[in-house]
Amino acid sequence: MDLEECVQITDSTLIQLSIHCPRLQVLSLSHCELITDDGIRHLGNGACAHDRLEVIELDNCPLITDASLEHLKSCHSLERIELYDCQQITRAGIKRLRVSRTPRRWGREELGSGGFVHREELGWGGFIHREELRSGGFVHREELGWA
Template structure:
């Protein structure tokens, strides 16, 4: 079920609870009238729920989450993007009841701190996908908790988490070998050291965003391109506004034969000549559609 209407209220949820006891998938994205009472209604009758999207339902607080998870302990995916009133205690409730959780989205839940993420990691060991983008208070303590407790992690989105460093990502990479997608946009403290660790320990990596990570250099790209993931798996690499990247990085990336998209917006040391050489290098026997291969949006 999908919805995006303000007139979906707690009465709707109580009706679902009463008549849809077998409901497993419910999408209430942007239903801004949803309240804690609504979640209480859902929890009382929809105990088979596995997927629930409450993104941008910004009236919800920890009390609603507690009521929800007490009744819906089989949740596998819970999306809470833009639920800006949620604090660490809400995550404690999730940790206490939702041990089957595989996917959790906390994008722009800006009140969340390391304490809440640590709680989730300790109780939800099956977690495979976690979005923390816009949770600007987080530090390496969150990455450490993920690395020590969630070895099945495949997707981590941590855009705009500007306090995260190489130390945290080193521990994460050494323990989470199934990582396939990482969004590290505006993780401004990371350096080539993070790319070296990902190159060594994360051979399944397919998509990596490093946009606005201004300390990344050609050397980090060299390690990435020479790794197992670079040779065999890497499909998407975003390097927008990585100001130290030059044409040398493009030469290294010719080793990434499976690369489908490369973002280079405002990489001011990358030239059109360098892009042309890369096209030629990758085009030799590769069969790639080179006209759409590179996002050629540099300014000069």
């Protein structure tokens, strides 16, 4: 379901989706600036979360914090999450979610040659800091837990 840039989407919308869309597999909420951790909590507890939801895109959702990442741990089918320019997502929050092995992929699906990704393709609220990068701004997928 593509709700990207639907500026009137709120936590109430996510509550309704969690109740009435049990087969939801892909959800794009990028640029939905009114959604909060509470809406993601309801989505994470919804019928689709445990065995259906595979992709969630939250790029440019300014009210999303690390608490949302905790709520998404229950989404066992989650294969990809996009968090570009979510300013309140921290490095620690990303690490905690990564340790839980949810999702299996972060951000872009396709990796550059040799399994390297450029830092600009990551954009996870400072998850990869400049001093940690190697190979002219590239980091190997094994360092991100994508191996």
